[in-house]
Amino acid sequence: MKILSADDDKDLLALIAFTLSQAGYLVVKASDGVQALRAFESEGPDLVILDINMPGASGFQVCEQIRTKSRVPVMMLTVRGEEEDLVRALELGADDYLSKPFSPRTLLARVKALLRRAGMENTAPLAAGRIRLDVDEHTVQVGSNPPLRLTKLELRLLQMLIANSGHTVSSDRLLMQVWGHKGSGDRQLLKQLVHRLRQKIEVDPAAPQMLQTAPGAGYKLVVD
Amino acid sequence: MKILSADDDKDLLALIAFTLSQAGYLVVKASDGVQALRAFESEGPDLVILDINMPGASGFQVCEQIRTKSRVPVMMLTVRGEEEDLVRALELGADDYLSKPFSPRTLLARVKALLRRAGMENTAPLAAGRIRLDVDEHTVQVGSNPPLRLTKLELRLLQMLIANSGHTVSSDRLLMQVWGHKGSGDRQLLKQLVHRLRQKIEVDPAAPQMLQTAPGAGYKLVVD
DNA sequence: TCGACGGGTTACAAAACGGTTATAACGTCA
């Protein structure tokens, strides 16, 4: 899940990036409007957070530009009490706003809500082929079998694989996304986690159909 | 407090439901006019939110039907700028309207205003299945047993679970909603609160039927 | 042929989790 955050206040930008990456999102930073637009083109983020007051191009202009070509959720950051800004932002197609100052917790809650609304996370069960994932319940359902309970790590791994289903995801990226940190020495963990997940979701865990190994590269989820 | 929300836009419907249930309302969803009417009959909601553009039966038709048998408050969702729609909705007996797009905050404010106007704020007990909650009296009634007194925290917890009945609510969210703040060290509090609540409302507290735990995820209220 | 390497498998220890109970701190009201 990739989020573009644009703000000319370095400190705030760092705080936002920190908060979101802690929560497992990939954050792309921009410190003015022009950079933001460029980053939007090149990175194709899943969500955009824009400060209204920015040099280069204001949040309004950036939002307007983005809306000419994309329906990606946009959240605007406003200074408290600037009601007209708010109205204008919503008219330009922003999906939500947040008044400064705000707590990291609030930011995170809103971001999640927005992603949920856009159907890109949680509640709307993630699905790929015969696999359906319910993030709230921590369960998967394969085909028409009864739902299985997954542990936190298994869930995160499967989430990543589903999000990139059909393409192989490198071991390093999986390590990063599932554990959040970790050096390269922890391949063992991934090996085992994959093993356990296969035991649960594969018909014949010894001959994996869905969770396939890409030797030397990583793993991929194959759906019909 | 039960709210019926009908919209064919799945994402928007999810957002509305999320916003309202966060605020403690029980939300019933419908994705077209026919479903909406059926749900209205079976659920007897305290407030209805209708999108005007829906397959099956338009918001107008649903509103008209509802008005033939009930005075329940109805809020219509319109697209910005469709003024005639608005007039027609009000003529058909709608009590309020909201132009899309709108912020969750606005929605909540309007809903509260409507309920207040209808004089049904607070008083009516929250209910789910065999559980009926009286927020004013701080009591629950399970089935036809005599009402039990709940403490403030027990009440808040149960309120949250009822508002999301059938879906699991994460421990973090519960912590947040019940205590308002709290870090991760306070899982202990939740553990105990759940325990005490089970002692009160479950027939066999050792084998919970209603207040079930979703390991690794949180808790959920299961009603038949 | 050997041996290093990558991946799979197995076994087991450490940590986290959820349920339970006991007890201390707190608040309220007589």
Add this chain to the structure above:
DNA sequence: TGACGTTATAACCGTTTTGTAACCCGTCGA
């Protein structure tokens, strides 16, 4: 103030989940 109901803190237990380590077995290049 003291008794009582409520909430917070802590400890204990059994279970599940996660981390650590070892071994197995093919492949591949020296």
